[in-house]
Amino acid sequence: MRKKVLLLIAAMPLVSGCISLIGPEQTEISPETPAYTLRNEGKSTLKKECQSTYRVNGKSYCVLKHSKGFEQVGIASWYGPNFHGRKTASGEIYNMYKMTAAHKTLPLGTYVKVINLENGKTTIVRINDRGPFVPGRIIDLSYAAAEKLGILSKGTAKVKIIALGRKKDHHFVTENYQKGNFFIQLAAFKKYANAKAFRDRVRKAGINADIVMAYGLYRVVVGPELTYVKAEEQKDKIRKLFPNAFILTID
Known part of the structure; x- marks a missing residue:
């Protein structure tokens, strides 16, 4: 071999x-x-708004070309010790004590503001992984982010996501x-x-x-x-x- x-x-x-x-x-x-490798599905099959696509459990997901104007409301969850030290889709090693999160379609490296609609708490995280691939959930937060938003004990919460873009010179810019x-x-x-x-x-x-x-x-x-x-x-x-x-x- x-x-x-x-x-x-x-x-x-x-x-x-x-x-x-x-x-x-x-x-x-x-x-x-x-953990999740992006793959080219062929230019003729890619939607105009897709940077690329990937498949998990037989389902295709479209990675957006940019995050400008992106907002989403849904259920957030979090992942911690069982994934700590494992590789993320971005290539980084997951550290549950850092302010990161997994999202199915936002470009990796995008910063997003997450608002817990149940208690009003907010935080900013960087998308460095793919998921959650559980029906009805829109974002998987790190342990640290979940703690800041007050959802550790409950496990999930209804949130609003507002994309900020990439961080550059202490401000956020849309991906290019x-x-x-x-x-x-x-x-x-x-x-x-x-x-x-x-x-x-x-x-x-x-x-x-x-x-x-x-x-x-x-x-x-x-x-x-x-x-x-x-x-x-x-x-x-x-x-x-x-x-x-x-x-x-x-x-």
Whole structure:
């Protein structure tokens, strides 16, 4: 199997792009993939308002191109210890003590204001995961966010979500998927030495991959691409050999 994988990598065409190497050498391998991988359904089938789509339990979800004007009312829930330390859809490691949340369709990285309509409490969280995939629920809050909103003991509450956009220079701006730093991740490791070994094998095959430290892991990536469209094109090529490759946005 290992020889087969190496042969496939060797046959992969050249992909352009590079970033600077980072970090001191370390040890121990721990490759990871996202819990929910976005995948291209084909441009002809994508709705005009979709940045991309993904499927969970046989159902397709449309990731919105931007969060401008987005508001939603529904039931919020929260997730904590059972998911603490596990990987989120954004590639980050879930930390239940940080102000984050999961949403099915808002772009990852979007900040949203959440208002508990039952007690009037409010908070701001960053969307870094996908879910909740429970009927009737619109957002899954981290433990910290749920505590601030006063819904830990009850477990759920009726809330209103108001999208604020991405955070930049202490203010919020609407996402722009026409321009940015879009990478295609091939693999991720806890230690630099293993990321470097994997990157070196990929480079010998003629693929201009590099390493970036993002969201707590050393990530072997191709890029950056300056537009989401170009990143999609590169991802489609790469997924022939790396089915779990996905687009990663690094500010």
